[in-house]
Amino acid sequence: MKRATLILVPYLWLLVLFLAPFLIVLKISLSDAALAIPPYTPTLKDGIGALIAELDFENFIFLTEDDLYWKAYLSSLRIAVISTLLTLLVGYPIAYGMARAPDEWRATLMMLVILPFWTSFLIRVYAWMGILSNEGLLNQLLIWLGLINDPLTILNTNTAVYIGIVYTYLPFMILPIYAALDRLDSSLDEAAQDLGCTRMQAFWLVTIPLSRNGIVAGSFLVFIPALGEFVIPSLLGGSGTLMIGKVLWEEFFNNRDWPVASAVAVILLLILVIPIVLFQRNQQKQQEAEQ
Amino acid sequence: MKRMSWFNVTSLTLGFAFLYLPMLVLIFYSFNASKLVTVWAGFSTRWYGELLQNEAFLDAAWVTLKVAVISSSIATVLGTMAAYVLVRGGRFLGRTLFSGMIYAPLVMPEVITGLSLLLLFIGIGLDRGVLTIVLAHTTFSMCYVSVVVSSRLVSFDRSLEEAALDLGSTPFEAFRLVTLPIIAPAVISGWLLAFTLSLDDLVIASFTAGPAATTLPIKIFSAVRLGVSPEINALSTIMILIVTVGVVTASLVSKRNALRAQNEVQAAERAAA
Amino acid sequence: MNQTVFAPWDDPNATPLIRFQNVTKRFGEFTAIDDLTLDIYAQEFFALLGPSGCGKTTMMRMLAGFETVTEGRIELAGQDIGPVPPNERAVNMMFQSYALFPHLSVWENIAFGLRRDRKTKGEITARVEEMLKLVRLEKFAQRKPHQISGGQRQRVALARSLAKAPKLLLLDEPLGALDKKLRQDTQFELMDIQETTGTTFVIVTHDQEEAMTVASRVAVMDEGRIMQVATPAAIYEYPNSVYVADFIGDVNIIEGRASPSGDEEYKLDWTEGQAPVLAKSQATFSEGQEAHLAIRPEKIRISTEKPDDAVNAMQGKVLDIAYLGNLSTYHVELPGGQVIKAQTANTRRIARRDITWEDPVWISWSATAGVMLDQ
Numbered sequence: 001m002k003r004a005t006l007i008l009v010p011y012l013w014l015l016v017l018f019l020a021p022f023l024i025v026l027k028i029s030l031s032d033a034a035l036a037i038p039p040y041t042p043t044l045k046d047g048i049g050a051l052i053a054e055l056d057f058e059n060f061i062f063l064t065e066d067d068l069y070w071k072a073y074l075s076s077l078r079i080a081v082i083s084t085l086l087t088l089l090v091g092y093p094i095a096y097g098m099a100r101a102p103d104e105w106r107a108t109l110m111m112l113v114i115l116p117f118w119t120s121f122l123i124r125v126y127a128w129m130g131i132l133s134n135e136g137l138l139n140q141l142l143i144w145l146g147l148i149n150d151p152l153t154i155l156n157t158n159t160a161v162y163i164g165i166v167y168t169y170l171p172f173m174i175l176p177i178y179a180a181l182d183r184l185d186s187s188l189d190e191a192a193q194d195l196g197c198t199r200m201q202a203f204w205l206v207t208i209p210l211s212r213n214g215i216v217a218g219s220f221l222v223f224i225p226a227l228g229e230f231v232i233p234s235l236l237g238g239s240g241t242l243m244i245g246k247v248l249w250e251e252f253f254n255n256r257d258w259p260v261a262s263a264v265a266v267i268l269l270l271i272l273v274i275p276i277v278l279f280q281r282n283q284q285k286q287q288e289a290e291q
Numbered sequence: 292m293k294r295m296s297w298f299n300v301t302s303l304t305l306g307f308a309f310l311y312l313p314m315l316v317l318i319f320y321s322f323n324a325s326k327l328v329t330v331w332a333g334f335s336t337r338w339y340g341e342l343l344q345n346e347a348f349l350d351a352a353w354v355t356l357k358v359a360v361i362s363s364s365i366a367t368v369l370g371t372m373a374a375y376v377l378v379r380g381g382r383f384l385g386r387t388l389f390s391g392m393i394y395a396p397l398v399m400p401e402v403i404t405g406l407s408l409l410l411l412f413i414g415i416g417l418d419r420g421v422l423t424i425v426l427a428h429t430t431f432s433m434c435y436v437s438v439v440v441s442s443r444l445v446s447f448d449r450s451l452e453e454a455a456l457d458l459g460s461t462p463f464e465a466f467r468l469v470t471l472p473i474i475a476p477a478v479i480s481g482w483l484l485a486f487t488l489s490l491d492d493l494v495i496a497s498f499t500a501g502p503a504a505t506t507l508p509i510k511i512f513s514a515v516r517l518g519v520s521p522e523i524n525a526l527s528t529i530m531i532l533i534v535t536v537g538v539v540t541a542s543l544v545s546k547r548n549a550l551r552a553q554n555e556v557q558a559a560e561r562a563a564a
Numbered sequence: 565m566n567q568t569v570f571a572p573w574d575d576p577n578a579t580p581l582i583r584f585q586n587v588t589k590r591f592g593e594f595t596a597i598d599d600l601t602l603d604i605y606a607q608e609f610f611a612l613l614g615p616s617g618c619g620k621t622t623m624m625r626m627l628a629g630f631e632t633v634t635e636g637r638i639e640l641a642g643q644d645i646g647p648v649p650p651n652e653r654a655v656n657m658m659f660q661s662y663a664l665f666p667h668l669s670v671w672e673n674i675a676f677g678l679r680r681d682r683k684t685k686g687e688i689t690a691r692v693e694e695m696l697k698l699v700r701l702e703k704f705a706q707r708k709p710h711q712i713s714g715g716q717r718q719r720v721a722l723a724r725s726l727a728k729a730p731k732l733l734l735l736d737e738p739l740g741a742l743d744k745k746l747r748q749d750t751q752f753e754l755m756d757i758q759e760t761t762g763t764t765f766v767i768v769t770h771d772q773e774e775a776m777t778v779a780s781r782v783a784v785m786d787e788g789r790i791m792q793v794a795t796p797a798a799i800y801e802y803p804n805s806v807y808v809a810d811f812i813g814d815v816n817i818i819e820g821r822a823s824p825s826g827d828e829e830y831k832l833d834w835t836e837g838q839a840p841v842l843a844k845s846q847a848t849f850s851e852g853q854e855a856h857l858a859i860r861p862e863k864i865r866i867s868t869e870k871p872d873d874a875v876n877a878m879q880g881k882v883l884d885i886a887y888l889g890n891l892s893t894y895h896v897e898l899p900g901g902q903v904i905k906a907q908t909a910n911t912r913r914i915a916r917r918d919i920t921w922e923d924p925v926w927i928s929w930s931a932t933a934g935v936m937l938d939q
Contacts, residue, residue: 007383010373010433014392017430021407024414090309093302100299109303111542116310118534120491122508122515123527127313130320130519135330137316170310228400230494235515245402252406252498262410265403276398453630454663456650458677458728465651468676472667555711 029059029262059263068247069264073271075242079158079233080226083165087222088215090166091173095214096207098174099181113178117171125164125235132160132236156238164232169225173218180214181207213286220279227275228268244268314531321524338525348510348526355490355507358421362428363485369429370436370485371478375466377437378444379452396434404431405498412499419501427499428489435488436481443477444470487534570780571795572605579642581606581732581764582627587636589622589788596622598788599636606731609758609765611775614785615811620768623785624734627766628657641731651680656730660737662721664709670720671696671705677728695723698757715746722754726761735767739774751777772812776800784808800860805939809858814893816864816904818857822849822936830936832857835900842875845936859934861907866894867926868918874928880904882923894919896927 063069098109116124131137132155139151154160184207192202208215230245237243244264251261321339325332342348376383377390396404408427409419417423451473455465471478493508500506514523572578580603589597596619604610612620625631626638629650637644645653656677664673674695678688696702699719704712709720718738725733738754739747755778758765769775775782776796783793784807792799792808803809806817818841820834830849831840834857841857849855871877880896883903893907906927919925 003380006372007376007380007389010369010376010437011385011389013369013430013433014373014389017408017411017426018392018396019388021411024410025403025407028410090306093298094306097295097299097303097306100295101303102295107542107546111538112307112310115535115538116314118487118538119314120508120527120530120534122491122493122511123317123530124314126511126515126519126523126527127317129515130524131313131316133519167309167313224398225400228402230400230402231512235512245400248402248406249494258410261406265406268400269403272398272400279398280394448661448663450659450661450663451665453628453650454657454659454665454724455676456630457628457655457657458724459651459680460676461651464680469665473665552710555708558711 025262025265028259029266031059031259059259060267062260063263063267068242069267072242072244072247073267076227076244077271079161079165079241079243080223080229083162083169083226084219084223086162087166087169087173088219091170091218092177092215094170095174095177095181098178099184110178113171113174121168122231124168125232128160128164128167128236129155132163155236156241158237158241160236160238161233161241161243164236165222165226165229168232169222172221176217176221177211177214180211184210213282216282217279217286220275220282224272224275224279227272317524318528318531321521321528323521323524326521338521339529342522342525342529345522347505348507348522351505351507351510354421354504358424358428358496358506359486359489362425362489363432363482365425366429366433366436366485367478367482370433370481371440371474373433373437374439374441374444375470378441393434393437396431397438399431401492401494405495408495409498418503419499420503423499423501424496424504424506427495428485428492431495432485432488435484436478439481439484440474440477443474447473570607572608573603573781578605580604581608581641582766583639584623585637585639587623587626587638588634589619589626589631590634596788597626600788600790602783602790602793604764604766606764607762609755609767609778609780611779611782612766612768612785613772613775613782613811614770616770617787618785619788620770620785621736622788624657624736624766624768627732628655628734629653654731655734656725656728656732657734658721658725658736658738660740662709662717662741664717664720664724666709669706669708670701670712673709673720674724674727677724681728691727695727698726698760699723714741715750718742718750722757726757726763729761730763732764732766735765737769738767739771740769747774748777754778776812784811786811802935803858803937806856806858806937809935809937814861814905814907816859816861818859818934820855820857822853822855823851824849829931830855832936835902837900838878838898842931843934843936844931847936847938849936849938853938856937856939857934858937859929861893861905862891863933864904864906864927864929866896866906866908866919867928868923870926871928875931877926877928879924879926882919882921882925885919885921894925896925 094113098106098113101109129136133139134151134153134155136155138154139148142148143151154163188206188210189202192206193199197205228245229243230249233241233243233246234249237246245268248261248264248268251257251264320331322334322336323331324335324337373389373393377393380386405427408423408430412419412423412426447470451469452465455469456462460468491508492506493512496506497509497512500509511523511526514520572580582602582604584600584602587597587600588595598619600619600623612623614620622631626633627640627645629645629648633646637646639645640653640655645655665676668676671692674692675688678691683691692705693702696705699722701712701716701719701723704716704720709717712720718741722738735754739750742750751774754765758778767775767778776799779796781793782796782799784791784799786807792804794802799808799812803812809815810817818832818834820832820841822830822832823840825831825842828846829842829844831842832855833840843857865871865874870879878898880898882894883897884895886893886895887910890910891907892910893905896904896906898904904927
């Protein structure tokens with residue numbers, strides 16, 4: 001096979017099915033909504049001139065005027081940040097425990113972390129619906145224990161969304177942290193204690209800084225997809241849960257306002273560019289450090 | 292052997308309980324005789340029977356499987372090519388754009404990928420159906436394949452390829468006879484990953500599927516939006532079991548291979564000593 | 565010595581197998597090989613020796629075809645090999661990592677190159693068996709590379725690269741991964757095999773002892789240039805520069821100003837308060853020219869009494885003794901603070917030797933012991 005073919009086939013595929021669609025989104029976000037199919041004007045058939053002449057920022061102006069969108073972006077950011085921190089709090093002790101587990105357990109523990117990843121995302125989110133509902137298992141348990149008298153409303157609130165994100169993205173947090181901790185020489189911890197640190201001090205002064213790369217990588221791996229999440233807010237969240245992925249879906253499927261949906265997508269992407277660039281830089285730094 | 296502190300044991304126990312209890316609950320209630328999913332009314336396999344009668348689900352499952360096999364196979368070929376180009380291709384015009392397009396889909400929110408592909412398909416007048424889902428799934432999963440394969444290629448001793456060339460292979464022979472057999476495990480895991488991603492995908496499929504072709508996740512999603520249903524519990528149980536058997540088998544096989552390789556190396560060292 | 569000494573490089577009529585003609589190789593801004601010209605003759609065991617980054621590996625990779633030449637040309641048997649891809653060159657290479665195909669058995673590894681030549685089954689079998697016998701690995705033919713020891717892997721790599729009977733075999737640090745004892749045995753084995761097969765070997769190494777042991781000629785390289793090409797003995801006894809003298813073995817360098825004092829004889833004023841050093845040299849030095857005298861430690865005698873007959877003798881005190889078993893190296897400090905190394909063979913048991921730390925001693929050497937170098 002010639003080198004050119006080797007390069008061209010995947011290249012063209014991505015140009016047509018990744019880059020081109022993207023430019024179309026950008027273009028449509030600058031178009032007017034119409035009640036035809038496709039429900040936007042101008043279309044490619046109207047010619048390039050008309051295409052450019054009729055482009056405008058109306059949809060973006062609309063987004064800034066209607067505070068639904070502002071709130072949705074801010075609320076997505078808040079939910080993503082909070083759930084990333086929660087995932088870190090839950091994931092770090094697990095990764096730490098795995099790194100300190102006897103060698104013969106490691107492979108099994110590793111498999112147990114990876115297994116949910118291969119299991120359907122949708123099903124894992126769905127599993128919580130039965131647990132968190134008013135008549136759900138959690139409320140039954142709490143009432144039976146006598147901790148509460150009336151069932152708590154958890155399903156269809158932001159709390160359920162946090163639980164869902166922590167649960168589904170937990171492996172993404174555990175794996176990079178575990179990888180960082182696993183590489184850590186255990187004699188470093190012992191050296192710190194030998195030099196007079198308590199175990200707690202050794203943990204804060206040695207273990208945490210040295211697993212920093214894992215923490216950063218894991219946090220980005222949770223934060224980035226959480227920001228654009230759709231399934232979790234729509235199944236576990238309520239009408240009060242505003243997330244931009246859900247707004248985009250509804251604009252598109254329910255309101256059939258393609259230009260606005262496209263504008264929402266463009267802005268979501270702009271918001272994502274910063275964490276993605278930071279993540280890339282972190283990964284690169286890590287790779288260079290390893291060489 | 293070192294003993295684990297109570298803190299580590301507790302965090303592992305609680306952590307894995309959190310990861311697995313919800314799924315166990317789901318499996319448990321799939322054998323519930325009652326239609327009311329939260330009230331236990333005795334053991335029954337009734338919902339499994341009903342599931343097997345449900346043709347809409349079976350059709351969707353068939354479409355899903357078909358899409359997953361085709362898209363993951365194309366994605367594996369394209370992704371391996373892309374990985375090879377990225378790791379071994381040297382410099383070419385637009386290399387940065389290319390590697391950007393490989394990595395971008397990994398972090399792209401699914402809603403955006405789905406939306407943009409739908410707009411493309413409408414723009415070029417392609418009817419939505421199995422073909423469009425396959426195209427969509429191939430596009431994002433080839434990027435995952437490419438990442439998996441290129442990480443293997445990076446750690447691959449380049450002198451092996453050079454040795455093949457030095458011994459008279461053409462570049463293509465060197466790839467077929469040396470590179471491919473050695474990176475095969477990564478190619479296979481790439482395929483499995485692509486396959487799973489395709490089976491799992493709801494959002495992109497929702498945008499790119501037409502009325503003619505519905506995938507299982509779309510069906511499940513529209514069913515569970517209305518609430519918990521015992522039939523879905525049964526379906527989830529089946530899916531969880533298949534994955535569990537697959538992952539456990541794979542990890543046992545790889546563990547056995549690792550052990551065997553270790554034994555062989557030790558035997559060689561003894562023989563040499 | 566034998567009448568027919570193998571020395572084609574001294575024969576003006578001999579045609580070289582390989583010619584590097586003004587070869588330059590640049591990687592971007594970096595010049596790896598700088599206008600290098602070199603001839604290598606058929607059946608030579610030629611060593612490229614130098615520190616890492618000196619360009620020796622680049623030269624080898626250009627011969628194998630993995631790097632292109634930026635300027636100049638490389639000829640193999642009179643033919644410019646620049647445009648020939650690596651898989652069509654009659655050159656084979658033994659890689660530093662051995663590059664054995666992990667998924668193929670020892671037998672299949674050796675047969676790999678033969679299969680590419682579309683040889684018949686019978687020919688391949690015969691040749692593989694022959695090669696296995698040559699490297700004494702018949703019993704391991706069906707093993708995979710990870711099932712044999714490091715030394716055996718090295719021999720498989722050698723057999724595989726020799727199987728196609730190349731005109732030229734390139735060896736990239738072939739013994740680097742072996743431990744010292746095994747390395748020494750293997751060096752002799754390599755020489756035997758080279759002699760048996762009559763193949764031209766070019767070896768790249770940073771280990772000067774290895775180069776001296778195996779090679780018929782050694783090229784000492786530094787920063788993309790060849791500093792000296794000569795037989796091991798000539799390189800050791802007659803280095804042409806301080807760099808080469810210092811790179812090969814241990815050496816004392818005495819810097820000073822030369823003044824002619826007779827037939828091919830010079831006085832070297834090297835420090836105040838010491839008598840000038842007397843040295844013979846075939847190279848000519850003008851009055852007052854800066855010169856370096858390089859003397860090997862084993863050419864310096866050490867004694868407790870002042871030697872009567874010595875041309876150059878000076879007194880000092882023992883600073884340090886490095887005991888190496890067969891040899892001892894004495895570091896002798898002169899009154900001016902300079903340290904001179906002198907080496908003696910330990911022909912007597914340690915208890916009976918009479919020089920120890922802090923002892924005042926005399927060191928001495930003859931006028932022909934050292935080499936005078938201008939750079």
